[in-house]
Amino acid sequence: MTDIISPQNEALAPALLTTPPVGGGVGLPGGPAKKRLGPFFWICAGWIGLIILVAIFANLFPLPKPDFENFANPQNAGPAWGHLLGTDDLNRDIFSRLIFGSRVSLVVGFGGTLIGLALGGLPAMYAAYRRGRVDTVLNTVSYAVLAFPAIVAVIAIGEFWGHQLWKITLVIGVFSAPLIFRVIRASTLSYASRDFVMAAKALGASDRRILGRELLPNILPTIISFGLIAVATIIVLEGTLAFLGLSVPPPTPSWGNMLNESASLLSGGKGQTNPWLVIFPATAMFSLLFTLNVVADKLRAYFDVAEVKL
């Protein structure tokens, strides 16, 4: 096992093993310098991370309870030192409601996407790798579910099943599965027929190994970037439901139902107006969706590099 093919290699080999190549560094020939994600990506990713961290540790901050109707507070006040983002018409602290409300969006968005990936992504990989009857059946099922208007289904199921957070998350996750199935299946298909998959098979790798070690790393960029887009889309969907009063019921705050409550105040329907109650949740949701999309897009471009150089 230690023989060396050509005499000239034999002479060179010991030196080659120890001496680094010209230039001193690891110096592999391989095109331009490593591509970077750029500061904008990190700002956006940092913002998402901050929102997630604050949502998780919200209880640790000295915040008033989000559903505490404290009559000592002013009603419909603008931003002030006591209440950084003001108060709503039930004398509740908007900043506190905004932070606790982010939990709903994040849980539904990320939870729904994970459920969708589990229910849609895993079968998609298997179907694209095995083809044949499995693929045909799963494909047909995905088209059938896609043909059903998801928002109508989600509203209808919510009406008789209830609007608890986990139920909303589960229902949205189930209905996002077919779309995720289609995307992951297409992505897997483009790799499943490549030689390296057959090469792995010819080396004795099992189906599970091929799916996990050969195919999954290749479609991971797609899963991550499309998954983030899915998170953003589901947050919008939940916001829409909440705005219609069909998501997590009050007094639990969510960005959507804060907007719902503010709508009447915006038009002066209660004899008062409070633009802050619209501006803050809308801005919060916008910033999260925008940064999610930026991060997804930058990641997609970043992972594309190796593909292009191939």
Next chain:
Amino acid sequence: MSRPLLPDPAVQTAPLLAVDDLRVSFATPQGELRAVQGVSLTLERGKTLGIVGESGSGKTVLSRAIMGLLPLGSATQTGSVRYQGQEILNAPAKDLRRLWGTQIAMVFQDPMTSLNPVQRIGHQITETLTLHLKLGRDEAKETALSLLMQVGIPFPVERFDAYPHQLSGGMRQRVIIAIALACAPRLLMADEPTTGLDVTVQAQILDLLSTLQRDREMGMVLVTHDLGVVATRTDEIIVMYAGNVVERAPTSVLFSQMSMPYTEALLRSIPRIGNPSHTRLQAIEGRPPNLIAPPPGCPFAPRCPYAQDKCRREKPPLVEGAVPGHSYACWFPLSTPAAVAAAGAGAGAGVAAGAGGEPA
């Protein structure tokens, strides 16, 4: 299928690989496509067999059928493929997995696509080592580095952590060979291992394969479209055309007593360095026949300069010629009196009729 696939000492006397009347067909909407039509071959330990033919001659399907890599659902395979005396044709992948990698390995045609683009090459080598030989992490890495050295990759320590796109085509093919050889297989199937490479690199890779094969006493099947590639590196050559074996001979016999006009045409279509510049390259006119509805006679007849009426009516069987081990499927084998007469009668086709196969 529960019979053991791992060889035991009792079967050591059987040839390494014995294929008998292998037929492979695919169901297509237009009808049954017969890609391999009755191929028989034998390969002894430590020997090299060349399979030569142009695109679409069935050589890749043949090599994949031998490996058992064709999808059982779409390909119909009959006949027999025996590895060390044990039947492996149509065996389920579950059983073949014990042979793949450790007993039989394959080097694929395109080094650009046969490595996983997102895994470091070191990992791709150690993966088979840990899977089949149950080596520990450090042990596997050590073996992998030694393999990289053996296949002539400079700076193996640095290359170990490289991604495939950081290597040239020739280096990638060396890595692929290292992966295929990692578990010391007894039979290596090399499917056009140099087609995707520069000419200068081709010779290096082929020499590397020959050296490794000799050192390890490994049987090798070298599939190629280039007669020049197999001329000096094989013990026996099979020439395939339209799914049929049209000529089979020990390498030296094939080049000295070429009998099938197709073999001759293949040889003529290799550019020669000795030719004056601007010599027209002799291509084989026409196209290979339709494998769904092949013509009744010799499959090569429509493109053969020596073809007679008989060739277009009746398919010639593969018969053994004067030299033992040399067989061909031709009614009018080259350099026989019959062929000379036929050449005179059949003149006018694209390839200049005349001298028979010249030695390479």
